[in-house]
Amino acid sequence: MGKxxxxxxxxxxxxxxxxxxxxxxxxxNLGAKVLVxxxxxxGNATSxxxxxxxxxxxxxxxxxxxxxxxxxxxxxKWADVVPANKALSGATVELIALDRREYRLxxxxxxxxxxxxxxxxxxxxxxxxxxLDALCAAATLLVPVQCEYYxxxxxxxxxxxxxxxxRSLNPSLDLEGVVLTMYDGRTNLSMQVAEEVKxxxxxxxxxxxxxxxxxxxxxxxxGKPVAAxxxxxxxxxxxxxxxREFYQKNGGKLP
Numbered sequence: 001m002g003k004x005x006x007x008x009x010x011x012x013x014x015x016x017x018x019x020x021x022x023x024x025x026x027x028x029n030l031g032a033k034v035l036v037x038x039x040x041x042x043g044n045a046t047s048x049x050x051x052x053x054x055x056x057x058x059x060x061x062x063x064x065x066x067x068x069x070x071x072x073x074x075x076x077k078w079a080d081v082v083p084a085n086k087a088l089s090g091a092t093v094e095l096i097a098l099d100r101r102e103y104r105l106x107x108x109x110x111x112x113x114x115x116x117x118x119x120x121x122x123x124x125x126x127x128x129x130x131x132l133d134a135l136c137a138a139a140t141l142l143v144p145v146q147c148e149y150y151x152x153x154x155x156x157x158x159x160x161x162x163x164x165x166x167r168s169l170n171p172s173l174d175l176e177g178v179v180l181t182m183y184d185g186r187t188n189l190s191m192q193v194a195e196e197v198k199x200x201x202x203x204x205x206x207x208x209x210x211x212x213x214x215x216x217x218x219x220x221x222x223g224k225p226v227a228a229x230x231x232x233x234x235x236x237x238x239x240x241x242x243x244r245e246f247y248q249k250n251g252g253k254l255p
Contacts, residue, residue, distance in 0.1 A: 001114055002033075002112075002115065002118060003117070003139050003140070004113070004119045004138045004140075005118060005138060005139065006121040006123055006137065006138035006140075006142070007019055007120055007121065007122055007123060007141075007143075008123040008131065008135070008141050008142070008143060009143055009145065010125060010126050010127045010158055011125060011150070011154040014145060014151060014181060014182075015182060015210060016144050017040070017044040017048060017122050017220075018048075018181070018210075018216055019179055019181065019210070019239075020036060020120050021045055021049060022216070022225050022226050022227070022235070022236075023120070023239055023242060023243055024078065024079040024118075024120050025078035025079060026225075026239045026240050026242070026243030026244075027079075027117075027243045027246070027247060028078055028079050029240075030252065030255060031255060032118055033117045033118075034079040034080065034117065034119075035073070035079065035081075035118070035119045035120070036079050036122065037082045037105075037121045038059060038081065038084035039084060039088070039123055039133075039134055040084060040123065040125070040130075041088040041089035041124065042086075043084045043085045043088075044122075044220065045084070046083040046085070047223060048220045048224075049078060049081050049225070050076065050222075050224060051074045051076065051083050052083070053083060057072045058072050058082065058084055058085060058087070058088075059082045059084045059088060060084065060087040060088045060091055062082065062108040063091060063095070063104040063105055063108055064091065065104075068111055069111055070112050077228070078224075080116075088130070091130065092129045095133075096129070102129075102133055102136045102169055104133055105121070105133040105137040106133070120142075121137060127161045132161075132169070135161070135169070136165065136170045138173060139174065140173070140175065141162065141173065142176045142177060142178075142179065143175070144179045144181045145179070145180055145181065146181050147181065147182055147183045147194060147209075148182070148189065152193065175204055176246075177206050177249075178204055178205045178206065179208075180193075180194055180206070180209040181209075182210065182211075182212050183212070184211065184212050185211075194209070206245055208238060208242040208244075210235070210238045210239065211234050211235070211238055213226075215233035215235045218230075219235075225239075226239065227239070
């Protein structure tokens with residue numbers, strides 16, 4: 001049965017989608033069967049795999065009960081993808097009137113969970129109903145944290161929302177881990193933020209850190225994970241290391 005991991009941080013620009021796309025691709029390379037569920041109306045994870053955002057049906061159709069989620073899956077060389085586009089932005093209002101509104105994504109994923117080792121949900125950069133749905137669908141949360149001062153300020157809001165979701169909607173929700181992104185070892189700030197995050201989340205911060213790397217920024221415009229765009233880049237090496245660490249922590253045997 002596939003482990004559902006929501007990649008979440010209400011702050012934008014911290015590397016959620018970059019982590020989702022590249023971690024999924026690196027795990028596929030290790031032999032895992034991976035599904036990426038794009039749950040952000042911007043659809044960046046969709047285009048990051050080179051999938052057409054106009055593909056129908058998509059995740060909006062699945063959570064609104066218009067089509068089974070299995071019909072929305074698009075297979076790529078790097079992972080299977082459930083695409084999203086701006087239609088999803090209207091779901092927040094439409095879901096309010098529906099039964100089990102917090103569990104629409106969880107219910108939709110049940111149909112395909114057995115096919116995969118890991119299902120990653122790329123969450124929107126806000127704490128709203130879509131994010132709540134992703135928290136209810138997940139077994140664990142993976143939190144990318146940018147190595148900059150303001151990143152620390154938003155963590156308390158995120159943790160508060162997670163506590164609420166855990167208390168009333170998903171008691172088994174757990175923290176998978178924290179990934180430090182946009183790390184620059186030449187600056188004191190990056191090192192200070194890293195130490196502060198490790199102090200807040202003892203034993204939960206991945207040893208593999210994601211550096212600032214221009215190839216990571218360029219790869220999405222080519223519709224590819226960074227390993228397919230530039231295999232020898234620092235960004236590709238970092239996500240390969242993160243995937244190995246993640247895979248081993250989840251009982252996977254490295255090739």
